[in-house]
Amino acid sequence: MNMPRSISLRPFILGAAAAAFSLVVLGRAQAGGSHHFPPVVDPLVKEECGSCHLAFAPSMLPASSWQRMMVNLKDHFGDDASLDPAVAAKITDYLVTNAGDRGGQRYGDKLLRGVTSDRPPLRITELPKWVREHRKVPDWEWKHKEVRTRANCTACHVDAAKGYYDD
Amino acid sequence: MTLNPSLSALLGCIAILSLPAAALAGTREDQLAAYATAARAADPAFAGFSPARGKILHTRSFAGGKPDTPACTSCHGSEPRGAGRTPAGKAVEPMALSASPSRYTDPAKVEKWFKRNCNEVLGRECAPLEKGDWLSFMLGQ
Numbered sequence: 001m002n003m004p005r006s007i008s009l010r011p012f013i014l015g016a017a018a019a020a021f022s023l024v025v026l027g028r029a030q031a032g033g034s035h036h037f038p039p040v041v042d043p044l045v046k047e048e049c050g051s052c053h054l055a056f057a058p059s060m061l062p063a064s065s066w067q068r069m070m071v072n073l074k075d076h077f078g079d080d081a082s083l084d085p086a087v088a089a090k091i092t093d094y095l096v097t098n099a100g101d102r103g104g105q106r107y108g109d110k111l112l113r114g115v116t117s118d119r120p121p122l123r124i125t126e127l128p129k130w131v132r133e134h135r136k137v138p139d140w141e142w143k144h145k146e147v148r149t150r151a152n153c154t155a156c157h158v159d160a161a162k163g164y165y166d167d
Numbered sequence: 168m169t170l171n172p173s174l175s176a177l178l179g180c181i182a183i184l185s186l187p188a189a190a191l192a193g194t195r196e197d198q199l200a201a202y203a204t205a206a207r208a209a210d211p212a213f214a215g216f217s218p219a220r221g222k223i224l225h226t227r228s229f230a231g232g233k234p235d236t237p238a239c240t241s242c243h244g245s246e247p248r249g250a251g252r253t254p255a256g257k258a259v260e261p262m263a264l265s266a267s268p269s270r271y272t273d274p275a276k277v278e279k280w281f282k283r284n285c286n287e288v289l290g291r292e293c294a295p296l297e298k299g300d301w302l303s304f305m306l307g308q
């Protein structure tokens with residue numbers, strides 16, 4: 001009487017193990033580890049922040065950084081990116097709401113480790129965690145004609161526009 | 168006589184739908200006309216825009232702007248019907264109207280990029296004559 005019972009349990013145990021495994025994997029995929037940063041979805045922000053470079057994910061910087069950046073678009077890393085004030089205000093609102101220490105906290109938390117609020121960083125590529133993650137990239141790769149600048153995420157991270165920076 | 172409600176609704180829809188199309192078709196011409204008015208105000212001898220001058224403006228190098236972008240073609244590429252590339256690696260759709268048929272339908276967008284890019288390349292804003300020359304060159308490409 002005992003034998004058939006233990007045999008009939010086996011598929012359930014296997015099934016439970018498979019379900020637990022896929023839950024872990026799916027959960028990780030959903031959270032994206034520490035390498036998923038949801039891309040900009042707002043069409044206005046996509047257009048205005050994504051013409052010259054990839055529209056960087058708002059969760060990659062804290063709210064104070066976005067605020068500091070958006071008040072000086074006339075000198076945007078040396079380029080004139082000035083906008084109509086009403087448009088700039090809408091964009092600031094979106095970036096701040098989804099910033100790495102606000103709505104986008106669960107994505108930006110790890111990247112923003114070690115960032116102090118006294119002087120908010122403007123360059124994602126100067127975040128301590130960013131520098132650590134890219135320390136093994138040799139100089140010649142940065143200078144490659146398909147890369148040329150550290151702001152060109154998509155040159156190496158092929159799915160960066162979709163928010164994935166795993167490779 | 169009164170119109171059938173569904174027929175009048177249909178006519179209303181047609182009227183509304185045909186509005187943007189008509190507005191779009193005239194936008195490029197309107198913007199060119201506005202540049203022409205401004206060019207004439209600056210110089211009474213203004214005798215129309217020249218696509219040939221626009222081509223020269225697009226391809227020549229300037230010393231007044233940023234050293235890494237001396238010409239329009241630095242980012243837009245030398246072929247107007249081909250795509251360009253920004254310094255940060257983003258592709259720029261071709262500037263020639265024949266290759267990018269949806270271009271130049273938003274005057275504010277055109278002005279925004281003239282302002283930014285003329286400052287970057289020439290180190291100053293472009294004059295209405297230059298904008299009109301350049302635009303008429305691209306519309307004919």
